[in-house]
Amino acid sequence: MRIALDAMGGDHAPGPIVAGAVEAVRDQSDLTVVLVGDRERIEAELRKARNPAHDRLPIQYASQVVGMDEKPVEALRKKRDNSISKCWGLMASGDVKAVVSAGNTGAMVASALFNAKMFLPGIRRPGIAAIFPSHQGPIVIIDVGANMNAKAEDLYQYGVMGSIYAETILGVTEPRIGLLNVGTEEEKGTDLTKATRALYQQSPLAHRFVGNVEGRDIYEGHARVVVCEGFVGNVLLKAGEGAVEFLFATLKQELARLLPGLPADAGQSLVGGLSGLKTRYEYHEFGGGPLLGIRGACIICHGASDARAIKNALRVAGTLAEDRLNQQIVEQLAAAPNEVVADASGS
Amino acid sequence: MRIALDAMGGDHAPGPIVAGAVEAVRDQSDLTVVLVGDRERIEAELRKARNPAHDRLPIQYASQVVGMDEKPVEALRKKRDNSISKCWGLMASGDVKAVVSAGNTGAMVASALFNAKMFLPGIRRPGIAAIFPSHQGPIVIIDVGANMNAKAEDLYQYGVMGSIYAETILGVTEPRIGLLNVGTEEEKGTDLTKATRALYQQSPLAHRFVGNVEGRDIYEGHARVVVCEGFVGNVLLKAGEGAVEFLFATLKQELARLLPGLPADAGQSLVGGLSGLKTRYEYHEFGGGPLLGIRGACIICHGASDARAIKNALRVAGTLAEDRLNQQIVEQLAAAPNEVVADASGS
Numbered sequence: 001m002r003i004a005l006d007a008m009g010g011d012h013a014p015g016p017i018v019a020g021a022v023e024a025v026r027d028q029s030d031l032t033v034v035l036v037g038d039r040e041r042i043e044a045e046l047r048k049a050r051n052p053a054h055d056r057l058p059i060q061y062a063s064q065v066v067g068m069d070e071k072p073v074e075a076l077r078k079k080r081d082n083s084i085s086k087c088w089g090l091m092a093s094g095d096v097k098a099v100v101s102a103g104n105t106g107a108m109v110a111s112a113l114f115n116a117k118m119f120l121p122g123i124r125r126p127g128i129a130a131i132f133p134s135h136q137g138p139i140v141i142i143d144v145g146a147n148m149n150a151k152a153e154d155l156y157q158y159g160v161m162g163s164i165y166a167e168t169i170l171g172v173t174e175p176r177i178g179l180l181n182v183g184t185e186e187e188k189g190t191d192l193t194k195a196t197r198a199l200y201q202q203s204p205l206a207h208r209f210v211g212n213v214e215g216r217d218i219y220e221g222h223a224r225v226v227v228c229e230g231f232v233g234n235v236l237l238k239a240g241e242g243a244v245e246f247l248f249a250t251l252k253q254e255l256a257r258l259l260p261g262l263p264a265d266a267g268q269s270l271v272g273g274l275s276g277l278k279t280r281y282e283y284h285e286f287g288g289g290p291l292l293g294i295r296g297a298c299i300i301c302h303g304a305s306d307a308r309a310i311k312n313a314l315r316v317a318g319t320l321a322e323d324r325l326n327q328q329i330v331e332q333l334a335a336a337p338n339e340v341v342a343d344a345s346g347s
Numbered sequence: 348m349r350i351a352l353d354a355m356g357g358d359h360a361p362g363p364i365v366a367g368a369v370e371a372v373r374d375q376s377d378l379t380v381v382l383v384g385d386r387e388r389i390e391a392e393l394r395k396a397r398n399p400a401h402d403r404l405p406i407q408y409a410s411q412v413v414g415m416d417e418k419p420v421e422a423l424r425k426k427r428d429n430s431i432s433k434c435w436g437l438m439a440s441g442d443v444k445a446v447v448s449a450g451n452t453g454a455m456v457a458s459a460l461f462n463a464k465m466f467l468p469g470i471r472r473p474g475i476a477a478i479f480p481s482h483q484g485p486i487v488i489i490d491v492g493a494n495m496n497a498k499a500e501d502l503y504q505y506g507v508m509g510s511i512y513a514e515t516i517l518g519v520t521e522p523r524i525g526l527l528n529v530g531t532e533e534e535k536g537t538d539l540t541k542a543t544r545a546l547y548q549q550s551p552l553a554h555r556f557v558g559n560v561e562g563r564d565i566y567e568g569h570a571r572v573v574v575c576e577g578f579v580g581n582v583l584l585k586a587g588e589g590a591v592e593f594l595f596a597t598l599k600q601e602l603a604r605l606l607p608g609l610p611a612d613a614g615q616s617l618v619g620g621l622s623g624l625k626t627r628y629e630y631h632e633f634g635g636g637p638l639l640g641i642r643g644a645c646i647i648c649h650g651a652s653d654a655r656a657i658k659n660a661l662r663v664a665g666t667l668a669e670d671r672l673n674q675q676i677v678e679q680l681a682a683a684p685n686e687v688v689a690d691a692s693g694s
Contacts, residue, residue, distance in 0.1 A: 071534050106530070133593065145529055148537050182492055182581040183453070187418050190495050190578055215585030219593040231537055232579050234529040236586055238562030243590045246480065246566040251598075 001030055001318040004087040004096040005310070007037035007045075008065040009103020011303045014038070017102060018045035020310025025056045032056040033314060034096055037065070037083045062086040065103075068303055072106030076114070084111050091296050092118060098317035102288070102301035102310065109146045109291060109300075118294045120326055122333040122341040125150070126293035127158045127230070128300060129165050130237050136221025140166045140175075143227075144289060145234035152195035153340045155179070155227045157333065159205055161292040162225040164328045169316065170224070177205060178213030178223025180232060188212060192229065204335050288313045290320055293329070297321040348377055348665040351434040351443040352657070354384035354392075355412040356450020358650045361385070364449060365392035367657025372403045379403040380661060381443055384412070384430045409433040412450075415650055419453030423461070431458050438643050439465060445664035449635070449648035449657065456493045456638065456647075465641050467673055469680040469688040472497070473640035474505045474577070475647060476512050477584050483568025487513045487522075490574075491636060492581035499542035500687045502526070502574045504680065506552055508639040509572040511675045516663065517571070524552060525560030525570025527579060535559060539576065551682050635660045637667055640676070644668040 005021050007014045014037060021033040035042050039061045046052050064079035066072070076085060087099040088111045101108050105128075112118050112126060119126065127143035142162040147154055159177045166175045179196055181189045186197070189212070200209040213223050215236070228236070288301030288309065297320035299313040333341050352368050354361045361384060368380040382389050386408045393399050411426035413419070423432060434446040435458045448455050452475075459465050459473060466473065474490035489509040494501055506524045513522045526543055528536045533544070536559070547556040560570050562583070575583070635648030635656065644667035646660040680688050 069532055071532060106535075135593065135596070148529070180582060182495070182578055185416055185418060188453075215582040215587070216589040216592075218586055219589040228582075231529055232582055235527060235562040235575075235579055235583060239565055239583055239587065240562070240590055242563040242566040243587055244594065245563075246482065247591065247594055249482070 001028070001098075001321065002032045002034065002096045003098040003100060003314055003317055003321075004034045004036055004060070004090040005314065006083045006087050006099070006101035006103050007035040007042050008062070008083040009101040010301070010305055011068065011102075013102065014041050014045050016305065016307045017310055018042055019049065019307035020305070021057060021314065022046070022049040022052045023307055023311045024314040025053045027311070028315070028318070031314070031318060032058070034058050034060050034090060036060045036086050036090070037062050060086060060090065066107040068104055070104060070107070072104060072110040075104070076107055076110055082107075084108055088112060088115070088118070091298075096296070097321040098297035098299070100288075100299045100301065100310070100313050100317050102303055102305040102313075105145060105300050108298070112291060112294055112298065119342075120293055120295060120333075121330050123293040123329075124157055124342040125154050126291050127154070127161060128233075128289045128291050129162055130233070130289045131170075132218060132226075132240065134219050134221030134224075136224065137172075138170050139218070139221055139224045139226060140170070141180075141218070141226045141228065141233055141236065142292065143230040143233050144237045145230045146291060147230040150192065150229040152192060152199045155192070155196040155229070156199050156203065156205075156336065156340045157293065158227045159200065159209070159225060160332045160336065161329055162227060163205075163208070164325055164332065165290065165292060165320075166225050168320065168323050168325050172224045174208060175224035176210045176222065177208050177225045177227065178210050178217075180218075180226050180228035180236075181212035181214065184212045184214060184217075186211070196227070199337065199340065203337050203340070204332075288316075290316070295326065297325075348375070348445075348668065349379045349381065349443045350445040350447060350661055350664055350668075351381045351383055351407070351437040352661065353430045353434050353446070353448035353450050354382040354389050355409070355430040356448040357648070357652055358415065358449075360449065361388050361392050363652065363654045364657055365389055366396065366654035367652070368404060368661065369393070369396040369399045370654055370658045371661040372400045374658070375662070375665070378661065378665060379405070381405050381407050381437060383407045383433050383437070384409050407433060407437065413454040415451055417451060417454070419451060419457040422451070423454055423457055429454075431455055435459060435462070435465070438645075443643070444668040445644035445646070447635075447646045447648065447657070447660050447664050449650055449652040449660075452492060452647050455645070459638060459641055459645065466689075467640055467642060467680075468677050470640040470676075471504055471689040472501050473638050474501070474508065475580075475636045475638050476509055477580070477636045478517075479565060479573075479587065481566050481568030481571075483571065484519075485517050486565070486568055486571045486573060487517070488527075488565070488573045488575065488580055488583065489639065490577040490580050491584045492577045493638060494577040497539065497576040499539060499546045502539070502543040502576070503546050503550065503552075503683065503687045504640065505574045506547065506556070506572060507679045507683065508676055509574060510552075510555070511672055511679065512637065512639060512667075513572050515667065515670050515672050519571045521555055522571035523557045523569065524555050524572045524574065525557050525564075527565075527573050527575035527583075528559035528561065531559045531561060531564075533558070543574070546684065546687065550684055550687075551679075635663075637663070642673065644672075
């Protein structure tokens with residue numbers, strides 16, 4: 001498995017990014033990670049590592065970086081030699097089977113969209129999937145930010161792709177699919193949700209479509225795949241992170257207030273246990289969200305990714321690239337209602 | 348102060364609804380609550396109460412109830428004698444200054460929208476405000492579900508109304524206003540967010556407009572008023588509730604696992620402390636969200652409201668109805684860019 005990693009993308013790049021690659025190739029003897037970016041800075045990071053497997057950590061030079069806050073399309077146009085475009089170039093040429101970046105999400109998506117040949121046959125618009133926790137175990141929410149102008153047909157395709165992703169990564173067979181909405185009743189929502197509902201009900205996925213899912217119900221896990229437009233999904237994902245951070249910060253204060261009454265070791269074990277709990281709801285485990293609907297595999301990581309998150313992202317990217325996932329997506333889209341599938345031009 | 352209360356609305360109505368009214372009139376000697384609904388069932392609940400102030404708890408008979416899951420518009424059309432429409436009728440006739448319901452939210456909003464004369468002058472579409480917690484104290488998010496087809500002009504009006512609400516209820520003077528979006532950079536988001544941003548930047552609110560707010564940033568509280576379209580706001584509100592419930596359920600399990608190592612009383616105080624923490628993030632304190640932009644005051648409560656939530660909703664409804672809030676909204680809209688303000692027909 002050969003994966004291109006945007007060594008320059010991320011809030012603290014290239015340090016933790018390169019460190020994650022070093023760990024990943026140490027764990028997986030068949031993995032090669034092409035480190036894309038500033039050669040000198042990457043080499044400096046490699047020198048800090050303990051016995052890195054240099055032969056499986058080649059460097060691909062890119063002189064420019066798209067900043068985390070830069071306007072994606074403009075930056076990609078101005079900075080032709082940026083590390084993100086170079087990663088996609090390696091994928092387009094067949095040199096690597098997957099790309100991973102913790103850099104500018106918009107630039108990662110835009111770079112993929114620039115080249116409709118990167119789309120799987122029949123795909124209208126790729127979507128980003130994210131993993132949420134629920135009482136039934138992890139669930140998939142798609143799209144969390146790739147597509148700001150989704151149509152019902154896109155939300156149908158996200159159901160197909162999200163299901164196959166849930167099967168591959170979470171091991172959930174035939175997952176139930178829900179449509180994020182403002183109420184459970186059929187007529188609720190916007191024109192988009194109504195059209196999406198109608199599309200699912202007439203489709204081969206009808207038996208797995210459980211209808212509307214409210215914000216509150218997400219965590220019940222009755223639907224293991226929840227589809228929504230990218231704007232809502234992105235707000236939901238980030239607000240969930242914000243809520244968890246906020247609650248744990250408040251809990252910490254509250255515990256500090258309560259702990260003086262507890263024996264020191266009990267307090268320690270409690271704080272330790274809660275930290276473990278927090279970790280369960282963080283993005284590290286799955287390393288980031290895949291951009292589904294493209295040839296090969298692509299994982300978009302959180303900007304704050306540490307080495308562990310990058311290592312896991314590389315593992316998941318490898319799994320997705322090796323799996324029949326893309327083949328299944330193409331097959332299942334071929335069985336979908338005609339209007340759902342994009343024509344050969346990918347438009 | 349005279350307020351109409353939909354005694355039949357809510358998951359467990361009329362029990363906790365009537366109980367909340369009994370408590371409210373006990374606390375406020377100048378308050379009269381008109382209990383709207385099934386006379387016999389309301390009387391049965393009043394008999395359960397300890398010395399209710401009957402003279403300040405008149406009953407207005409309504410023979411029908413809009414179910415929590417009924418289609419709002421259809422139900423309002425078919426059930427002419429429903430308790431929600433009757434509440435609004437009392438407001439339209441000037442008999443009461445506020446309405447409160449924990450019933451079908453869609454029916455509450457639709458009933459208000461049916462009668463554009465209920466709109467304040469210049470208001471395009473009323474919006475529901477909700478209170479969220481943040482590191483800077485409570486903040487206002489508007490709209491959380493009244494308007495599924497918002498325009499930039501609506502989101503501008505929500506900023507005006509949300510600010511005045513934050514000043515009135517939270518005591519925050521000149522609150523900063525943020526626009527919920529998928530990134531902080533100017534060009535992020537949808538056509539709606541771009542148009543909304545442009546509108547704010549050219550308006551008298553420009554100095555208080557802090558631009559885009561991501562989901563994660565909500566809890567930072569940098570913006571004390573966050574505007575968004577009703578679909579996103581509703582998902583955000585309910586997902587926030589779901590996340591808190593989920594986290595506390597998981598915490599409880601985790602504590603049960605950790606507690607055997609703690610002295611029993613320490614464990615008890617810890618669980619008690621955490622329950623107190625949870626309460627802080629629940630809707631009870633403010634009783635529900637106001638529908639802003641209408642003559643008088645309207646509080647839409649959570650379906651699961653208990654007596655305390657209803658009592659608080661009646662208190663807040665009274666405060667809003669007595670305050671200069673509506674007058675301020677009308678004045679500030681008059682100062683807004685022309686295109687923002689609805690014409691006299693309220694359309």
